[in-house]
Structure formats: structure tokens, C-alpha cells
Amino acid sequence: MTAHAAAVQVAVSTVIFALRPHEDTGRMTVWLPLVRRIRDPFGGRWALPGGPLEPDEDLAESAARTLAETTLLAPQYLEQLYAFGNTDRSPGERVVSIVYWALVRSDEAAVAVETENVRWFEADSIPGLAFDHNLIVDYALWRLRNKLEYSHIAHAFLGETFTLSELREVHEAVLQKSLDPANFRRQIEGSGQVVPTGDVQTGGRHRPARLYRYNRDAADGTSGPLAWPAAPAQGTT
Amino acid sequence: MTAHAAAVQVAVSTVIFALRPHEDTGRMTVWLPLVRRIRDPFGGRWALPGGPLEPDEDLAESAARTLAETTLLAPQYLEQLYAFGNTDRSPGERVVSIVYWALVRSDEAAVAVETENVRWFEADSIPGLAFDHNLIVDYALWRLRNKLEYSHIAHAFLGETFTLSELREVHEAVLQKSLDPANFRRQIEGSGQVVPTGDVQTGGRHRPARLYRYNRDAADGTSGPLAWPAAPAQGTT
DNA sequence: TCAAAAGTGTTTGCTATACACCCATGT
DNA sequence: ACATGGGTGTATAGCAAACACTTTTGA
Missing domain, CATH: 1.10.10.10 (Winged helix-like DNA-binding domain superfamily/Winged helix DNA-binding domain)
Known part of the structure; x- marks a missing residue:
């Protein structure tokens, strides 16, 4: 372990959205899965699914992988949200988190497994999370609501x-x-x-x-030059 | 040097925009500074200003620092653009680049220094750059043009x-x-x-x-929950 | 007095909203 | 028959584009 090894770590996390009926009212609302941290910092707290970036996987691949590991689902939509890297966001270590947000089909998410360490929460009733993850969830929700109004992503919650x-x-x-x-x-x-x-x-x-x-051929032009053709696990492929 | 030390490196680069008269027509156009790489990979090629993220500086701080080192200017506007981290984007090493884009005052940029290794280019006449930097510049330009139409950033090119x-x-x-x-x-x-x-x-x-x-008090609501109050070298502070 | 840019007024057309109304099915 | 959501028509308001016109300066 050299002095360099203590430098900056890279992690990838994902905010995963699905729609489910509200527990009380029965109306459809936005839900997302969180995982319980098993060690410090923030041991026992709920946090976004994610983990260290593997050297041989692309950023979006990493996001899709943790998404599958957490929910057993494939994303219908996946987009980078933001890179969070403030020096003070993780006590005792320096972590830059590349955060993605994803939409999964609500009918698939309705039967998704819940375990002791994975639970779905309603987006407006999120507990106090580890790190800066509450801010991240707020930002992801803002982007979702914003983008829904000028883009064509709503179908990602539905079937064919x-x-x-x-x-x-x-x-x-x-x-x-x-x-x-x-x-x-x-x-x-x-x-x-x-x-x-x-x-x-x-x-x-x-x-x-x-x-x-x-209509896959409809021009939306909402991602500009980054709308790669048929990128794996990327956007509206 | 352990096996871990060869893992993922984090760099911060910045696309810096200013307005200058076109060389031929004299009309105002978008320009940006590039730096010449002094070693491989892509030694001799032009590239975006940037460098490795220092362990004790925030992402935006790092972007503002390289901006100042390159242009001797302070950004009037600074925003994160995207994190580029494909496995194949840098031959022989794994680099995740957090890219920012910045606007500087055009009157200040007009007198900015040019050296052997720093030169300003017109945005629509960029040469073949190192890494995926041409894609990055295209995306930054797209974001600039897009955001100008629904946001309040144009004043950042001007004075008080x-x-x-x-x-x-x-x-x-x-x-x-x-x-x-x-x-x-x-x-x-x-x-x-x-x-x-x-x-x-x-x-x-x-x-x-x-x-x-x-008008600093005008609500623009274009960055959602990430509109931190008076963050250093951040956005429209 | 004239050129040139600053600034105002007016028309036109598109689009979002509100809401009245008809259609086709299961019970 | 009738309740229920599917689907169409239409009037209205607000906003953006086009452009005619007036204002105020320097030369």
C-alpha cells in the first residue's frame, strides 16, 4: 500500500425509479429501492445501491450491474445524473461518486424482491440516508420531473x-x-x-x-452529441 | 506500486468559453483555449486544460484552478458538464474525467496570453484533439447553446x-x-x-x-436542488 | 438634416387550457 | 338502461414572431 493508494476512489451509484400504488391512498407514486449499509461509515443506514467502479467496466455498465444486483431488473432507461466529489462527503476517505438514474418497468418492480437489506421507499418519504444521498435523491427526482415534461421517457415505466x-x-x-x-x-x-x-x-x-x-425514430434531441447509437444499457436503446 | 495503484484515476478538465471576433468576418463567435500535450498518450496534440484531481480539493475547485492556470482568469460561470469514463478512452490507463464548462468575460479573454502551449481556437474550427475531447467540446457547445435559450447565463460573457x-x-x-x-x-x-x-x-x-x-435574485430554477448558496467558484455566485 | 441604432406599438398565428359533448363497452 | 372512461370539437387566453413606426443621438 503506497501513499498514492490512499488517494481518490471512484464509485458508481444509481437512483432507481419505479411506480407503485401509495400504501394508503392507492394512487400511483414514485418509489425507489435502497440498500442497508453493513459497515462504517454510516453502518446500518439506508443508502443508494452502488459500489466501487471496476477497472474493466464502463460507467453505465457499472450502474446497470448494481441495478440488476439490487432489483434483478434491467433498466428501461439509464442516464448519468451527476458526479459528486466534495472532499467532505465521506468521512475519512475521498470518494467521487458518479451517479446514474434509471427507470424500470413498474409491473416488473411490483413483484421485485425485498430482503432484510433491500427495501423500496416512497420517494416523498425517504429516511435520513448515508453520505449526501438525500441531496442526490432530491436532485434525481427533480431531474425526473423536469425531464418528463420536455422529453419522451414516460414510456420507460410501461411495457411494449x-x-x-x-x-x-x-x-x-x-x-x-x-x-x-x-x-x-x-x-x-x-x-x-x-x-x-x-x-x-x-x-x-x-x-x-x-x-x-x-416511436424509436422520433427525434427528441434531449441529449445532444452524447446520444450514442445503440450503446449498451444506455438511454432508450 | 501495488496492483491497486494501477486502478482508476480521476482527472478534472474544463471547457472554457469566451467570445471573440471571427478572424475573417469580424463577427463575434465562440472561442475556447486548448493546451498542447507534452507527453504520451497523444503527445503534441491539443487537449482540454485539466489535470489529476488533488485529494484536498473539490471538483469545482479543481476546474477553477486549471482555468486560472491556463487563462489567468476567474470564471463568471462554472457548471459540471459530464463524467467521461469509458474503459477505452485513454490508451494504457483508466481515467475518469469529470468535465466542467465555464464562461469567462470576453473583454478579459481578449487580452489573455497565448504561449507556445496554450492557444485559443474558434469553436467551429477545432483540430483533432487528444482522447475523446472532440466529443466533449461538441457536447459542451451543445449545452451552452441549449442552456442559453432557457436560462440566464449570457451576462457571464459581459461586465457588471x-x-x-x-x-x-x-x-x-x-x-x-x-x-x-x-x-x-x-x-x-x-x-x-x-x-x-x-x-x-x-x-x-x-x-x-x-x-x-x-438580477441575482431572479429565480431561474435551472439547477434544482444543486443550486447551493454561495458555493465557491460555483455557478452565478 | 441624415444615418443609425434605441425603443414602442400592433397584427398575426400558434399553442396550451378549459370544458362541453359524443362514443363504445361491460354489467 | 346506465355508468365509465375513451375520444372529438371548440372557444379563449397568452405568448412569440414579424414588422411598421417613432425617438434620440453624433456627425
């Missing part, structure tokens, strides 16, 4: 096909406000981000709803 | 007070298109991001222009 009501429910859950169904329909259909499949979904005690599919 | 023509010239230089003076005035004045000082600027062979000052 979906009705506009389901898509609207996603928006309402994330933004925490109800939206006019008529205007929402025009907005989404006009944006070209979804395409009707031709099928409908029957079963409700009302008129059947048209099914839509996400 | 400025006329709306000067502010419009900044927008036109960055966005590379001419803007209607009348509509620009209404847009800026209506946003509350600037306040008239009461003074005017005489000297042109035309009606004197009112002088404005940036």
Missing part, C-alpha cells in the same frame, strides 16, 4: 404497448397533479413520440382504448 | 453593466443567428433577469442605450 390513459397515469404520478385527458392526448399524439399499433385494449367496463407503441 | 444590444450580440454569437431587437428586448425585460441601472451609455452615433445589471 400501452394506452394513453396508462401513459397519462405515469405523468400524473410523477408530476403529482391530474392532467386533462383530452389535452394530454393531443399533446402526445402531436409530438410523434408514440404510434398507434392498431389494436385496442378491451376488458374495462367502457369503450376500448387504442394501444400505442413508443 | 451592459446594454441590451450587447446582450443580444452575445445571444447572436452563441446561437449563430440574428435576433429581432424589439422582441429580444421584451423577452429579456419580461423575464426579470435584468434590471435597469438608470444610467445610459452614450458615445455611439445614435440614441444612447439604457444600461442594465444582472
Whole structure:
């Protein structure tokens, strides 16, 4: 162990979002999984899933790996959030954390395992976390809500096909406000981000709803030159 | 030197923007300083200013330090851009680069030193750079142009007070298109991001222009929970 | 008095919002 | 039949773009 070895460590953490019904009201809300730390600093506290960056894996790969290890799921959307590296953020060591945020399908997350050391929390009822992770979660939530309004990420919570009501429910859950169904329909259909499949979904005690599919070819231009083609476990691949 | 010492290194680089007249046309355009690498990999190539993260300095501090070392200037605006950490981005070593982007006052940058190993380039005429730095510059330019349209950063290129023509010239230089003076005035004045000082600027062979000052209290809400109060060398402090 | 930029007024068109209304299904 | 959400039509307000016009200076 040389003097250099005590220098800067690199870790990758991920804020993982899914939608679940609120425990009391039953309304859909944003949830995220946390893991319990098993050693100091902050032993016993809840923290974001993550770990040291392996020398042979890319940053997004590392984020997707811890996501899979924590939730047994694959991300439908994955994007870098921010690099946190203040000198005082981890007592006794210098850690730079590259933080990603991810969206997973809510139907898959609904059956996800919970263990003694992994638990899902409602985004607005997060306990006191280790390190600066409360700030990180706040920032990730802000980015999610912000980006939902000018980008095309809502479908990542849903399956291959979906009705506009389901898509609207996603928006309402994330933004925490109800939206006019008529205007929402025009907005989404006009944006070209979804395409009707031709099928409908029957079963409700009302008129059947048209099914839509996400339009991968729609230009969104929300990530600029970093929109790599078909990068592994990256964005909307 | 243990096996661990060969692991992941952390560097901080900065894309520094200023406005200067185009060499041929004389119109204001975006420029940035690059430094010549003195050793391999990519020895002799131009690259972004930066260096290894010191264990006792915050990320933004490191960015501001290399900025000052390169240009002898202080940033008027400084924001984290992205963390680049692909395994293959630096031959023979594993480097994660936290990249910042900065705006400096154009009048200060106009007299900045150029040496054998530091030169300013026009943003649209960048040579082949070391590492993935061309991609980084492209992304920084995209962010600059994007953020200029929904945020209040243009004043960072100017001094304490400025006329709306000067502010419009900044927008036109960055966005590379001419803007209607009348509509620009209404847009800026209506946003509350600037306040008239009461003074005017005489000297042109035309009606004197009112002088404005940036309004620090105006809410912009473009950085969410990360808008720390009075962070050193951070953002619009 | 004239050129040039500062600054004001007005029209037009697009888009978001609100909400009235009709449609198609299960019970 | 009727309740329930799916889906369409339409009026209105606000805002951005285009552009005509007036103001104030230096030469």
C-alpha cells in the first residue's frame, strides 16, 4: 500500500425509479429501492445501491450491474445524473461518486424482491440516508420531473404497448397533479413520440382504448452529441 | 506500486468559453483555449486544460484552478458538464474525467496570453484533439447553446453593466443567428433577469442605450436542488 | 438634416387550457 | 338502461414572431 493508494476512489451509484400504488391512498407514486449499509461509515443506514467502479467496466455498465444486483431488473432507461466529489462527503476517505438514474418497468418492480437489506421507499418519504444521498435523491427526482415534461421517457415505466390513459397515469404520478385527458392526448399524439399499433385494449367496463407503441425514430434531441447509437444499457436503446 | 495503484484515476478538465471576433468576418463567435500535450498518450496534440484531481480539493475547485492556470482568469460561470469514463478512452490507463464548462468575460479573454502551449481556437474550427475531447467540446457547445435559450447565463460573457444590444450580440454569437431587437428586448425585460441601472451609455452615433445589471435574485430554477448558496467558484455566485 | 441604432406599438398565428359533448363497452 | 372512461370539437387566453413606426443621438 503506497501513499498514492490512499488517494481518490471512484464509485458508481444509481437512483432507481419505479411506480407503485401509495400504501394508503392507492394512487400511483414514485418509489425507489435502497440498500442497508453493513459497515462504517454510516453502518446500518439506508443508502443508494452502488459500489466501487471496476477497472474493466464502463460507467453505465457499472450502474446497470448494481441495478440488476439490487432489483434483478434491467433498466428501461439509464442516464448519468451527476458526479459528486466534495472532499467532505465521506468521512475519512475521498470518494467521487458518479451517479446514474434509471427507470424500470413498474409491473416488473411490483413483484421485485425485498430482503432484510433491500427495501423500496416512497420517494416523498425517504429516511435520513448515508453520505449526501438525500441531496442526490432530491436532485434525481427533480431531474425526473423536469425531464418528463420536455422529453419522451414516460414510456420507460410501461411495457411494449400501452394506452394513453396508462401513459397519462405515469405523468400524473410523477408530476403529482391530474392532467386533462383530452389535452394530454393531443399533446402526445402531436409530438410523434408514440404510434398507434392498431389494436385496442378491451376488458374495462367502457369503450376500448387504442394501444400505442413508443416511436424509436422520433427525434427528441434531449441529449445532444452524447446520444450514442445503440450503446449498451444506455438511454432508450 | 501495488496492483491497486494501477486502478482508476480521476482527472478534472474544463471547457472554457469566451467570445471573440471571427478572424475573417469580424463577427463575434465562440472561442475556447486548448493546451498542447507534452507527453504520451497523444503527445503534441491539443487537449482540454485539466489535470489529476488533488485529494484536498473539490471538483469545482479543481476546474477553477486549471482555468486560472491556463487563462489567468476567474470564471463568471462554472457548471459540471459530464463524467467521461469509458474503459477505452485513454490508451494504457483508466481515467475518469469529470468535465466542467465555464464562461469567462470576453473583454478579459481578449487580452489573455497565448504561449507556445496554450492557444485559443474558434469553436467551429477545432483540430483533432487528444482522447475523446472532440466529443466533449461538441457536447459542451451543445449545452451552452441549449442552456442559453432557457436560462440566464449570457451576462457571464459581459461586465457588471451592459446594454441590451450587447446582450443580444452575445445571444447572436452563441446561437449563430440574428435576433429581432424589439422582441429580444421584451423577452429579456419580461423575464426579470435584468434590471435597469438608470444610467445610459452614450458615445455611439445614435440614441444612447439604457444600461442594465444582472438580477441575482431572479429565480431561474435551472439547477434544482444543486443550486447551493454561495458555493465557491460555483455557478452565478 | 441624415444615418443609425434605441425603443414602442400592433397584427398575426400558434399553442396550451378549459370544458362541453359524443362514443363504445361491460354489467 | 346506465355508468365509465375513451375520444372529438371548440372557444379563449397568452405568448412569440414579424414588422411598421417613432425617438434620440453624433456627425
